[in-house]
Amino acid sequence: MKMLKRKSLLLMVVVLLVSLVSACSGNNNGGKSNAGNTGASATPTPTVEATADTAEPVEITWWNFPNFTALDGEVGKFEKQIIAAFNEKHPEITVNLEMLTFDGGPEKLNVAIATKTAPDVIYDAPGRIIDWAKKDLLASIDDMFTNEVKADITPAIIEQSSVDGMMYMFPFNTGPFTMAVNKTLFEEIGALDLLPLDSEDRTWTVAEFEAALKAVKEKAPDVIPVGFYAKSQAGDQGTRGFLTNLAGSTFLNDTNDSIALNNEGGVAALEWIMKASKDGLLAPGAASMAASDHNDLFLQGKMAFAINYSAVLKTQFAPNKASDFEDILLPYPTVDGSAPKLEPFLGGLAIFNNEDAAKVEASKKFIDFIVNDPEWSVTALKQTGGLSARNSITGIYEGSEYAYSELARKFITTPPTIADGYAEIRTYWFPALQKVLLNTSSAADALAEFETLGNEAIAKGKAARTSN
Amino acid sequence: MSTAALKSKSRRKFKREWLTSYLFLLPALSFFIMFVAYPMVHGVYISFFDYNLTNFKFIGFDNYVTLFKDKNFHQSVINTVVLVLVAVPIVIGFSVFAAMTIYKKHELLRSLFRGIFYLPAVTSVVSVTVVWNWIYHPNFGILNYLTGLVGMKPIFWLGDPNTALMAITAILITTSVGQPIILYVAALGNIPISYIEAAQLDRASSRQIFTKIIWPMLMPTNLYVIVITTINTFQCFSLIQLLTSGGPIYKTSTVMYSVYEQAFSFGNFGLASAMGVFLAIIIGIISIIQFKFLGSDVEY
Numbered sequence: 018m019k020m021l022k023r024k025s026l027l028l029m030v031v032v033l034l035v036s037l038v039s040a041c042s043g044n045n046n047g048g049k050s051n052a053g054n055t056g057a058s059a060t061p062t063p064t065v066e067a068t069a070d071t072a073e074p075v076e077i078t079w080w081n082f083p084n085f086t087a088l089d090g091e092v093g094k095f096e097k098q099i100i101a102a103f104n105e106k107h108p109e110i111t112v113n114l115e116m117l118t119f120d121g122g123p124e125k126l127n128v129a130i131a132t133k134t135a136p137d138v139i140y141d142a143p144g145r146i147i148d149w150a151k152k153d154l155l156a157s158i159d160d161m162f163t164n165e166v167k168a169d170i171t172p173a174i175i176e177q178s179s180v181d182g183m184m185y186m187f188p189f190n191t192g193p194f195t196m197a198v199n200k201t202l203f204e205e206i207g208a209l210d211l212l213p214l215d216s217e218d219r220t221w222t223v224a225e226f227e228a229a230l231k232a233v234k235e236k237a238p239d240v241i242p243v244g245f246y247a248k249s250q251a252g253d254q255g256t257r258g259f260l261t262n263l264a265g266s267t268f269l270n271d272t273n274d275s276i277a278l279n280n281e282g283g284v285a286a287l288e289w290i291m292k293a294s295k296d297g298l299l300a301p302g303a304a305s306m307a308a309s310d311h312n313d314l315f316l317q318g319k320m321a322f323a324i325n326y327s328a329v330l331k332t333q334f335a336p337n338k339a340s341d342f343e344d345i346l347l348p349y350p351t352v353d354g355s356a357p358k359l360e361p362f363l364g365g366l367a368i369f370n371n372e373d374a375a376k377v378e379a380s381k382k383f384i385d386f387i388v389n390d391p392e393w394s395v396t397a398l399k400q401t402g403g404l405s406a407r408n409s410i411t412g413i414y415e416g417s418e419y420a421y422s423e424l425a426r427k428f429i430t431t432p433p434t435i436a437d438g439y440a441e442i443r444t445y446w447f448p449a450l451q452k453v454l455l456n457t458s459s460a461a462d463a464l465a466e467f468e469t470l471g472n473e474a475i476a477k478g479k480a481a482r483t484s485n
Numbered sequence: 486m487s488t489a490a491l492k493s494k495s496r497r498k499f500k501r502e503w504l505t506s507y508l509f510l511l512p513a514l515s516f517f518i519m520f521v522a523y524p525m526v527h528g529v530y531i532s533f534f535d536y537n538l539t540n541f542k543f544i545g546f547d548n549y550v551t552l553f554k555d556k557n558f559h560q561s562v563i564n565t566v567v568l569v570l571v572a573v574p575i576v577i578g579f580s581v582f583a584a585m586t587i588y589k590k591h592e593l594l595r596s597l598f599r600g601i602f603y604l605p606a607v608t609s610v611v612s613v614t615v616v617w618n619w620i621y622h623p624n625f626g627i628l629n630y631l632t633g634l635v636g637m638k639p640i641f642w643l644g645d646p647n648t649a650l651m652a653i654t655a656i657l658i659t660t661s662v663g664q665p666i667i668l669y670v671a672a673l674g675n676i677p678i679s680y681i682e683a684a685q686l687d688r689a690s691s692r693q694i695f696t697k698i699i700w701p702m703l704m705p706t707n708l709y710v711i712v713i714t715t716i717n718t719f720q721c722f723s724l725i726q727l728l729t730s731g732g733p734i735y736k737t738s739t740v741m742y743s744v745y746e747q748a749f750s751f752g753n754f755g756l757a758s759a760m761g762v763f764l765a766i767i768i769g770i771i772s773i774i775q776f777k778f779l780g781s782d783v784e785y
Contacts, residue, residue, distance in 0.1 A: 124749035130538050131754060152539040249730045302623040304733045305644025319624075444751065451733045455646060481539075 075379040076111040080129075080136040082122055084190070084364050085400040086333055092116055095400050102393055103386045110379045112138075119251070130154060135369040137380045143177040143186060144434040144443075146367045150185035151437065151482050156370040156377045159184045161385060169407045173431045177363055186365035189388050190329065190403030193359035193425045194254050196349055197326035199318060201342035203229075206236035212347070218424060219347055220357060223263060223289070226350035230298045233321045243322040244311040245290065245303040247450035250443045252308025254360050254432070255325025256450060260286045262349035262357045273436040274475055279468035282352075287453050287460035294454060304454040318342055324349075327362045328414075328422035332402025346418050348428060358430040364401060438478025445470040525765075528758045536755035548759035558760065561731075561738040564650055568739065569718045571654050576661045576714050577707070583662070584669030585699075599667055606663030614727040617656050618643075621728075643729050646736040653724055653737050661717065665710045672706040673699070708779045712772055719768050740764045 081096055088094040093116045100112045115136065117125060123145065129135045135154070139146070149155050162184050167175060170188060178186040203209045211229040213221035230242040245259075246252065261268050264282035269275065293299040300306060300320065308325060315323035317339040331344060338344075348357040366387065368380040388394055395413060398405055404422060405413070411423060433439060449467040452458035458466075532549070535542045552558045587598040605613055620628050621642040629639045642652040676699060684694050722741040725731055731738030731746065738746075740760060748757035 127538065127749055127752045131536075131752065149538075154538065248732055301639070302641040302644040305623075305641060305649075305729065307730075441751070448732075448734055455733055457646065457734060 073375065074109050074111065075375050076113065077137040077376050077379050077383065078113045078115065079138040079140075079383070080115045080117055080122075080126070081140045082117050082119055083333075084140050085397065086402060088400070090336075095397075099387060099393060099397060102390075103383060106386065107379075107382055110382065112383060130369075135371060137371060137376050138366060138368055138383060140189075140364065140366045142434075143188075143363055143365065143432075144439065146186045146365065147177065147180060147435055148440050149367070149369075150180045150183075151478075154369060155185045156368040156380075157183050157185060158187060158368060158381060158384070161187060161381060166407075169409050171408060171426075171429070173361065173429055174363060174406050176431055177361075177435055178365055186367045187384050187388050188363055188365040188406035190362075190364045190398055190401040191406045192328045192362050192404045192422050193429050194258050194325065194327050194362055195346045195359060195422075195425065196259070197315065197323045197331070197344045198229075198347050199315070199321050199342050200345045202233070202237060202240060202318070202321055206232060208232040208236065212345075214345070218356075218428075219421065220354055221348070221350050222354040223350045223352050225354070227298075230293070230322070234297060237321070240318075241300045241314060241320040242298045243293070244300045244306075244314060244320050244324055245294075245454075246300070246306040246308050246311040247304050247447045247454055248307040248310075250447055252311070252325050253443050253446055254362075255308065255311075257433070257446070258358075258360050259324045259349050260290070262351050263289055265352050265355075267358065267430070268433045269436055273431075273433065274479070276442075276468040276471040276475075279464040283464050284460045287464060290450075291453055291456070291460060304451045313337075315344075322347075327403075328419055329362050329364075329401060329403040331418060344418075346421050346425070348425060357428050359425060359428040360432040361426075361429045362403065363406065364403065365406070436475060436478070437482055438474035438476070441474035441478065442471045445474070528761055531755055532758035532762045534755045536753075536758075538752045544755070548756045549763070551756060552759055552763065557735045557738065558740075558743055560735045561740050561743040564735075564737060565719060565721070565739045565741075567650060568654055568657065568721055569715060571651075572657050572661065572718050573711065573714050575658050576665060577711060579658070580662050580665035580669055580710065581703070583666050584673055585695075587666075588670045588673040595670065599670060602666045603663035605660040610660070610723040611727065613656070613660060614724060618728060621652055643737075644733055646733050649729060649733060649737045653721075653728065656724055656728075657718065657721060661714060665714065668706050668710055669703065672703050676702050704779065708775065711779060712775050715771060715775065716768055719764065719771075 079096075079100075081093075083092060085095045088098070093114060096114050096116070100114060103112065104110070126135070126139070126145070130149070146155070170178075174188050174191060175184075178184055178188045198212060200209070200212070200214075203212055208229065211225065211232055213219045213225065233240055233242040245256065247256065257268055260283070261278060263286035264278060264280070266280055266282045266286075267277050270277040290299065294301075294303065300311065300314065311320075311323065311325065312330075312334065314320040316334055316337045326344070326346060328346065331346070334344075348359060351357050366384045368377055368384070370377065386393065387397055395410075398410075399413060404419070404426070405411070433442070436442065445467055449463045452463045453460055533543060533545055535544045535547070583598070583602060587595050590598070620626055623629060623639055623641045623644060626642070628642065632640065640648060643649050680698050680702075681694055684698055689697070720741050721739050722745060725737055725739055725742040726745065729737040731742050741764065744757045744760045744764070747753045747760060
C-alpha cells in the first residue's frame with residue numbers, strides 16, 4: 018500500500034515536471050535573427066545566385082501594420098487573400114501572417130529584434146526600416162532592382178529606401194502628406210472663396226490661411242478652425258510639415274547632419290502657433306492631443322482643417338467619417354505663397370536578416386509578388402489608397418483628390434527620416450512643441466534646446482553606424 | 486531495537502518526508518525560478534550593459550550614471566514620489582473610514598457597499614481608463630460640463646501640467662480602495678465586541694475606543710495594506726500609458742513608465758533595467774522601513 022502510494026506520488030511529480038518542461042520548450046518558431054549580435058559580423062546577405070533550392074518547403078513570417086484598408090471591416094482579410102494568391106504560384110512557401118497595430122507594433126518589433134525573433138518580411142515606413150538597415154538588421158534586396166526599375170523611382174524615394182546606395186526597402190505606395198479641409202463646411206458658411214481651389218496646385222499664403230481660420234471662428238463658432246497635436250511622436254510628420262512650411266525652412270540641413278529649423282523662420286512659426294492657440298484658432302488642448310484625436314475631430318466634422326492628411330489616409334479614414342462631408346487635400350501654406358515642401362508618405366517592404374538564406378530568398382519572392390505581379394500589385398496598391406512609388410504607374414484611381422495628389426508629387430522633398438539618429442530626434446520634437454503650447458518655454462528657447470538634443474542624437478547615430 | 490537503529494529509521498523517515506515535500510513544491514518552485522527569480526537576476530545583470538537592438542557591451546555603472554544625470558528621469562522619480570505621498574495616505578484614510586462606516590451595517594448593505602467599492606478593482610484598467618478619459622475630455626468631458634454649469638472655463642485636466650498628475654492620482658485612488666476596504670471590514674469584524682463593550686462600560690469615548698482598541702488591532706492589516714498600496718502606487722504604469730503617455734512635458738511620467746519607454750519604445754534595455762533595479766531598491770528600502778515601524782507585536 019505504502020509502495021503504491023509512493024509510486025503514485027512519483028508518477029504525479031514526473032507528469033507535472035514533463036508538462037512543465039514541454040510547456041516551456043514549445044512555441045519556438047525557430048526564427049533566429051542576427052538582431053542583437055555583438056562583435057561578430059552578420060552573415061552576408063545571400064544573393065540571387067547563392068540561393069537555396071526554393072522547391073524545398075520554406076516557412077516565412079510576415080508582420081504587417083494595417084497598410085491595407087480592412088476588407089469587409091476585417092483586419093488581415095486582404096493580406097490572407099494576397100497570401101492565397103501567392104501560394105497558387107509558390108505552394109512551397111508558407112507565409113505566416115501577423116497583424117500589428119500602429120500603437121503597439123513598434124514596441125513589439127523592438128522586443129522581437131532584441132530577443133532574436135524578428136519576422137522575415139515587414140511592411141512599414143522608411144523611418145523604422147532604414148534605422149534597422151543602418152543597424153545591419155536587414156537583408157539587402159539590391160538584387161531585386163534593375164537599372165530600369167531604379168530609373169522609374171524618384172531619387173527622394175530611392176534615398177529613403179537605401180543605405181549607402183544599397184537598397185533595403187522595396188518602396189510600394191506613396192503620396193505627399195498634406196493638410197485637409199472640410200469643404201462642405203466652407204460652402205455652408207459661404208467662405209469657399211477663401212480656399213485656394215481656383216489654382217491647379219492650390220498653393221496659398223499664411224495670410225490667406227489665417228483669413229480662412231478667422232472665417233470659421235466667426236461663422237461657425239462650434240467648429241475648431243485648425244487642429245494641432247503634441248501628445249506623442251505618432252503622426253509627427255504632420256506637425257513637422259506644417260511648421261517647416263510656416264517657417265519657410267527645412268527640418269534638417271541639406272546633408273541631414275544637423276537641425277536646420279532653429280532659425281528666425283522657425284521661431285516665427287512657433288510663435289504663430291502660440292498666438293493661434295491664444296486667439297482660439299488652434300485646437301484647444303493641443304499639447305495633450307494625440308494625432309488620432311486630431312483625426313477624429315476632423316472626421317466628426319468638429320474641425321475645419323486637419324494638418325496630417327494624404328490620399329492614403331483619406332481612403333483609410335473614409336469609413337470613420339461621421340457625416341458625408343467633402344474632404345479636400347490642400348498643401349501647407351507658406352509665408353509668400355511659394356511652392357510648399359511636402360514630405361512623402363512612403364510604405365515599403367523589407368526583409369530581416371534571420372541568417373537563413375532560404376527564408377530570405379522566399380521573402381524576396383513574396384515581396385516581388387506583392388509589388389510586381391501584374392494583377393495583384395495593382396489590387397494591393399489600390400487597397401492601400403496610395404499612389405505607386407513607380408513613376409510609370411499612374412492613373413489607377415479616379416477623382417479630383419487623387420489627381421491633385423499626383424500633381425502634388427512635384428512638391429515632394431526628402432524627409433528627415435533618413436538622418437542618422439532620427440528615431441531619437443523625434444522623441445525630442447513633441448516635448449518641444451508641448452513646452453511652446455503650454456507657455457512653459459519661449460519659442461526660441463524650445464527650438465534651441467531641440468536643436469542641441471537633435472544634433473547630439475545625430476552625432477550619436479553617426480557614431481553607432483561607424484562602430485557597426 | 487537499538488538506539489542507533491531507531492535514529493537511522495527516524496533519519497530515513499525525515500529524509501523521505503523532506504524529499505516528498507520538496508517534490509510537491511518543485512512545479513511551483515520551477516515556475517517561480519524561471520519567471521520571477523531568473524528575470525530579476527538577469528535584469529540586474531543586463532543593467533551593467535549597453536544593451537540595445539544591436540549592442541551588448543559591458544559598461545559597468547554607466548547606465549546608473551546616465552539615469553542620475555537624466556532630467557526627465559528625475560522628473561519621473563519626483564512624480565512617482567508625489568503619487569505615493571498623496572495617494573497612499575488618502576487610500577488608507579478613506580478605506581478605514583469607509584470600513585468603519587459599513588462594517589456594522591446589515592449584511593446585505595455591507596455586501597452592497599463592498600461590491601461598489603471593489604468594482605473598480607475587478608474592472609479592466611483599460612475600461613476604467615476609457616471612462617475616465619471621457620470624464621476628463623477637454624471638449625466633451627462630463628467634468629468640464631459640470632464645471633461649466635457654475636461658470637468655470639474648460640480645464641485641460643490631463644493636458645495642463647498643473648492638473649495632470651492630480652487627475653491621474655484621483656483615478657489611482659478610486660481603483661486602489663477596493664481591496665483595503667474589504668480587508669478592513671474583515672479585520673474590524675474580527676475584533677471581539679467584548680473589548681469595545683468593556684471600554685464603553687469604563688466610559689471611554691468613541692475616539693479613545695478607536696485609538697486605543699480598534700487602531701492597534703488593525704495594525705497587522707494596516708501593515709499589509711500600506712505595504713501593498715505603496716508598492717502598487719510605485720508601479721503605476723497603465724494609467725499613464727493609456728491616458729497621458731507621460732506628458733505633458735513629462736509631468737505625469739513615472740519611473741515605471743520610464744522603464745517601459747526606454748525598453749520598448751527606444752530599445753535601451755540596459756538603461757531600462759538600471760531604472761528597474763533603482764525602483765526595486767527604493768521599494769525594498771521603503772518596505773523594510775514600513776515593516777520596522779508598522780510591524781505590531783501587540784497581543785490581547
